[in-house]
Amino acid sequence: MIAWFQSVLGTGLGWFVANLILILLIALPLMLAVAMVIYADRKIWAAMALRRGPNVVGPFGLLQSFADGLKVFLKETIVPASSNKGLFLIAPILTFTVALIAWAVIPFGPDMALADINVGLLYILAASSLGVYGVIIAGWSSNSKYPFYSALRAAAQMVSYEVSIGFVLISVVLWAGTFNMGAIVDQQRGHILGIINAFGFNPLLFPMAVVFLISAMAETARAPFDLTEAESEIVAGYQTEYSSMSFALFWLGEYGNVLLMCALNATLFWGGWLPPLDWAPLYYVPGIIWLFAKILFFFFVFSWVKATVPRYRYDQLMRLGWKVFLPLSLFWVFLVSGYLMLTRYS
Structure with missing residues (x-):
């Protein structure tokens, strides 16, 4: 696609137009998906x-999210008089x-990533x-x-769980031998008994899949870890002073991050597009x-937990x-690396 646009429009302009189209092919369906998963939630x-x-x-109420979006779009944006208006x-x-x-490096299929870079996992982190x-x-x-x-709660919470997420991802990288997201998916082909496409069923990686799932809920401040928005303690959290589209952007960002974590769960542990x-x-x-089906399954798990588990x-x-x-x-990093040294590299 990029080569065709470059042949028609020239090297520079063709590259720009082709990549802009690819970005819109990811961003626009993602924003539509966010609206629909809010309804599903x-x-x-x-x-x-x-x-x-x-x-x-x-x-069936399918247009409720769009009606809510129109409502916030038509409301007035109120900026508190004593706030720092630019940063606000x-x-x-x-x-x-x-x-x-972060969606730029998620592989949607074989050679179907916007940026198929060798350090894709580091980019996502x-x-x-x-x-x-x-x-x-x-x-x-x-x-x-x-x-x-x-905001102070959010800083402590997100930094705390990013540390454990980092060590979880090290275990996956050690086993796959690459930071490339597409290559990590390829390494899962026939991983268990030569027929099951998933790292998640590996006894050495399954506990890390569980830790990653729970840490992802804390990283995105979803229930039962939604302490940044605990209405019984801090009104509505960092969003309290926001209205109109400013509030809606926070809402879209939150669900975009939730879908990203669901995609990472599917890609790193459960075969991705396989x-x-x-x-x-x-x-x-x-x-x-296959990737969308796995993302929807993990989104259902996120919603299930929010509906059933009380706040910590x-x-x-x-x-x-x-x-x-x-x-x-x-400990699992040492366990996985030790096992690999004894079996794969000895």
Whole structure:
């Protein structure tokens, strides 16, 4: 595609136009997907609480998210008089942008990544770690006690769980032997008994898959780790002073990050775009369909947990991250590397 545009428009302009189209092919469906998973989230919560959920706007309530989006778009953007106005307006844009840029290296199929770089996993770690800046800037620039308190919580929470996520990913990188996201998926082909396409069923990697899933919930501040938005303690957290599209960008960024973590779960541990079994007829289904199915499954798990598990206390949250997940993931790095040295490299 890039070569064709370069032949028609020239090297520089052709490269720019081709990559712009590829970016829009990821970003626009992702924003549509965010709207639909918000609807799915609400329907799952409703079903688990024996309620109906959205069912009025559009068939089966499918247009509820778009009606909510129109409502916030038409509302007035209120900027507190004592806030730092520049940073106050930049914070939601930063949060939303960071939620999008990490998708550049997610492989949707064989050779179907926007940027198939050799350090794709490091890029995702760097991009996802920037998300905390939007939250901190939002809390500080509001010049209000409760948002600032929430921003401090968010900084401690996200940094704490990024450490354990980093060690979990080291175990995956050691086993796959690469940081390239597409290559990590390829290494999972027939990994178990020559037929199951997944690292997750490997006894040495399954505990890390569980740790990664729980840490992803804490990293995205989803229940039961939504201490940054604990309405019983800090009103509505770092978003308290935001309204209109500024609030909507935080909302879109949060769900974009949730979908990203679901995609990482599917890609790193459960075969990504590969079918569950290394069986020829299953490969007739396009890889992007398998990836979307796995993302939707993990999103259902996220919603299931939010609907059923009560919120942790903050001391419980930090103890789980520092006293359980960090030592466990660090020990697992030694365990996996030791096993590989004895079996693969000896």
